[in-house]
Amino acid sequence: MSLGKNQELNEREREILKAIIKSYIASGKPVGSRVLSKKRKDSLSPATIRNIMADLEEAGYLVQPHTSAGRVPTDKGYRFYVDNLLQTTKLNKSDQEFIDQSIFQTDSHDSVMERISQTISQVTDNIGFVISPSLGNNLLRHIEFVHLGERMILVIIVSKSGLVQNRIIRVEEHFTQRDLDETARYVNQNFSGCSLRFIRNDVLRKMGEEKALYDRLLKNFILLCSRGLIDEVSELDVDIYLDGASNLITKPEFTTSMRMRSLFKTFEKKSKLVKILNECLHDKPGEGVRIIIGSENSIPGMRDYSLISSPLTHQDHNLGSVGILGPTRMEYARAITIVDYITKLYGQILNAN
Template sequence: MVTQGSTVQLNERAQDVLKTLIREFVVDGKPVGSGRLAKSYWEKLSSATIRNVMADLEKVGFLTQPHTSAGRVPTTKGYRFYVDSLSDTRQLTAREVVRIKQSLEQETDPGELMSKTSQVLSTLSNNVGFVLAPPISRAAMKHIKFIRIAKKRILVVLVTGSGFVQHRLIQTDQEFSQRELNQAGRYLVAHFEGKTLLEIRLELLRLMLEEKSLYDQMLKNVTLLGAATFVQYEGEEDEESEVYLGSTAGMIRKPELADINKMTVLFETFEEKSRLVKIVTECLKTNSSGPTVRIGLEKHIPGMRDWALITSPYLCDQKAIGSLGILGPSRMEYDKAISLVDYVAKLFGKLLNSD
């Protein structure tokens, strides 16, 4: 598990107080006082002793006191330390696993699977689940077919390894017969099946520079048709991936959303999905094979200091092609949320790879 780490070292007692305070705070979002901790967890420790530990934690920036007479609440730094120190995450219950499988395994259409997955993540976490579809340039080609529409207009039907079907109309400088189009399609499938669209584009450019493609008419047709088809797949810098968002119903009931400003920022983020895509794509670039936890999103999305993002890549043909996860207030059950995202990402990738 990858997290934004903290360099501060805490003794065992301070760690216990911090972890327990966070677990208490997650329950209801109310500031936690020393008396509440002493009564619930440490009969052998006085309120005064716990209060001193909490004061020390506040000095190093792990806790803060919202009001003079109130208890403490964890800061972003405190949450980070807590997540870093999780040795084990809470396993999903057998009932939750069955519910997830029943919801997802019946879906055969990739788009419907992504939509349903985001909904499952939302429902089970009471946060907002999302699935970031893979950029098309990163998708592997499974099949391609060219269909003659008019003299110099061709319909391209492209099927990716994960089952997405894309239709494109291309304009060519020369006329092709349907027989020539069929030959070109068979050649591309035979030589490039399993390669990403970006890889295919680069290989076709190389072939165009080789003299043999000038003398082999069929190969010349392949390079011309391929160039017209794959010219758009130059890279991922400016490529926008589609985001599937689950329901916000479970999250808007949380006290954090009682603040109209926080709610406004949240829904602006959903409206301007490019913000979310950018930060999730950054998580994908960490090359982590498991969940990545980001706490405090102010750097990426103004106004989202008190929010957290848990993401995990999903694989197709052993390659990370996209990401999924949950977005919610920093006050969340991280042990459960991390397990949920991890399990769903693995199942989702398995379902994408299944025929």
């Protein structure tokens, strides 16, 4: 056998491993030597293939669920496949059309994020997620308030990264458009480049320090903040958009209720999920698509899953992450292409604004 200390695989071993992984990804069933032999053009006998499979198993790339079963890839096998054997493909036309159609029909920031996670889950049949810094943490370039009528105000926030976000808030107090314009002007002059959360906290602190400096404009801003602009009770620094958890129910490897229970328990608390994703991802701008396979994940409840993610950036600002969460048996080439395409699409949407 060729598997020496450096664990390098020869051409034939690589071919067999690739064929096994492709077949397993397609069928979800352990792959036997006879099936593989029939599929091959060079007509290697099943016995020869079995010898190679035994070598690959010994080296940790494959595993046998039971004595008389075929082989299934291990996480190490998937990692080798992703790093060395995967051929990057172009996004197929129907996927591209579906994604374009789904994402470009929206305008507000929230709906784009929601639509991205929905689109990913629909097109890949896995869980799609988007993590973005919460509104309260965005660095402010410009803020505007528009009086919409009976106690409703439209808030337009332009963040430093160029992102435009609109949010309608309801207020108990009466504000005239003039009040709102003055407040916006005050905030823009004094707090440009700061996060909404910082501004709110800073203003509160100043108000507490010296009541004499209590300013009507500051009071207005605090009132506006408390009406839904910043989620005060949230422990989270990010907003998370997630869609498609139910897709996993149909996957054969998740038919055992224990695995499903473990997954949904993880999803129960969004804050826990964000912590997990943050720990797993550590996305950095310019890093490109990142893949974490099964046991490479440090969280025990996530070791049956793979994560494919990419940082969302605009003008060197990190705006969060987008990605796919699914079983380790995943169409990696397609998933990577889709995440990459959506990341670029997101950049186009920001540039268009």
